[in-house]
Amino acid sequence: MLSNLVNKYNIAGPRYTSYPTVPYWNNETFSLKKWKSSLITSFNESNLDEGISLYIHLPFCESLCTFCGCNKRITKQHSVESPYITAVLKEWSLYLELFDEKPIIKEMHLGGGTPTFFSPENLKRLINGILKTSKLAKNYEFSFEGHPNNTTREHLQALYDVGFRRVSYGVQDYNETVQKAIHRIQPFENVKRATQLAREIGYTSVGHDIIFGLPFQTLDHVKETILKTKELLPDRLAFYSYAHVPWMKGNGQRGFKDTDLPSAELKRAQYELGKELLAKVGYQEIGMDHFALTTDSLYLSMQSGGLHRNFMGYTASKTQAMIGLGVSSISDSWYGFAQNVKGIEAYYHLINENIIPVYRGHILNEEDLVIRKHILNLMCQFKTSWNENHLYFKEIPEALMQLKEMEADGLLNISSNSIEVTKAGQPFVRNVCMAFDVLLQRKQPDVQLFSMTV
Known part of the structure; x- marks a missing residue:
């Protein structure tokens, strides 16, 4: 099972030592x-x-x-x-x-x-x-x-x-x-x-x-x-x-x-x-x-x-x-x-x-600061939420849509105002962060910039 998931989600992506x-x-x-x-x-x-x-x-x-x-x-x-x-x-x-x-x-x-x-x-x-x-x-x-x-x-x-x-x-x-x-x-x-x-x-x-x-x-x-x-x-x-x-x-x-x-x-x-x-x-x-x-x-x-x-x-x-x-x-x-x-x-x-x-x-602008907080939460705690207004950003619905397949694969749980990465999903946390990375989503690189996620 893990082999299939690694094969599926092993793509080029950032290591998120910073955002942006x-x-x-x-x-x-x-x-x-x-x-x-x-x-x-x-x-x-x-x-x-x-x-x-x-x-x-x-x-x-x-x-x-x-x-x-x-x-x-x-x-x-x-x-x-x-x-x-x-x-x-x-x-x-x-x-x-x-x-x-x-x-x-x-x-x-x-x-x-x-x-x-x-x-x-x-x-x-x-x-x-x-x-x-x-x-x-x-x-x-x-x-x-x-x-x-x-x-x-x-x-x-x-x-x-x-x-x-x-x-x-x-x-x-x-x-x-x-x-x-x-x-x-x-x-x-x-x-x-x-x-x-x-x-x-x-x-x-x-x-x-x-x-x-x-x-x-x-x-x-x-x-x-x-x-x-x-x-x-x-x-x-x-x-x-x-x-x-x-x-x-x-x-x-x-x-x-x-x-x-x-x-x-x-x-x-x-x-x-x-x-x-x-x-x-x-x-x-x-x-x-x-x-x-x-x-x-x-x-x-x-x-x-x-x-x-x-x-x-x-x-x-x-x-x-x-x-x-x-x-x-x-x-x-x-x-x-x-x-x-x-x-x-x-x-x-x-x-x-x-x-x-x-x-x-x-x-960093205001949007950068909000998304940076989410990515840090995911990388360090494997969960994040936007139950406070200042943590919401307009692309959240799009990010959640991207993560639906990972949820179906048992890698995370999505609620109305939060997501939490499961134990099985922890090796794929970089992929979860990529859905929140609005700069990456808005402009995918033309050439490979990053190493593989797994």
């Missing part, structure tokens, strides 16, 4: 001045109540992983570290000039690239440079992405000393053939070492990322990876579909042929097997593609209704304002989005000119 999605941002009406204004408004409304979030993009990697669609710069020259950190701290100072009081930091995440490309000393310089100009929220959470091959005890200790308690490691798959195809060779022993080191030092949440649909990957490979994962029992897991988007400029998905990828049928089987095995191990499904043990903050947040989703993925708490620092980072004021330039040289140039290095974005 990036291809539908209105860059013509966006400006840096409007972005600053929206952020100041958001900061004044929310800083004292909930604080802000920071995402810092650290783009350097020593080698290219050919499954990766992230913005990165491949180099073995570690002399790039210090100038980059200096520039990020300068960008932070440009944001500080907008505010009348010190920011209260609730969440901070280091992504990449490979954050552990940077030395422990440079990472501490970065974090200390931010902390000395800000305050910490009571229940702050700092996290970073670590590469199992180069995350050392010194990295973990240095970041622990400045407040980090969560780390996630990219595992992808343990099979050597698959690892060679994606140019990411990392034996199980390396992941085990990095996981155990984090726990020895005192990290309270260790996460692993596992991907299905990779080149040459079989059902046995997925099973083997999850059984090895069971041995380490990370606190949370991302188990998601490889997003094959080689047409996107600047990504490295050219190291294998399309014919090397699993068929649609095999990919569906990998997904079903993985979910089944994770449930047997004791992981609870969180939103879309995420799993956690019942002791992890992500699961506890889901239970209490506090789960949130933004450009960092699912988070255990919400802040209205999120500032992205570094090349290609995306910021979110709730009222607007802004993305930094993607090239390091262009980034340095704007920073040296004392200009916040934004090159595109979107200021």
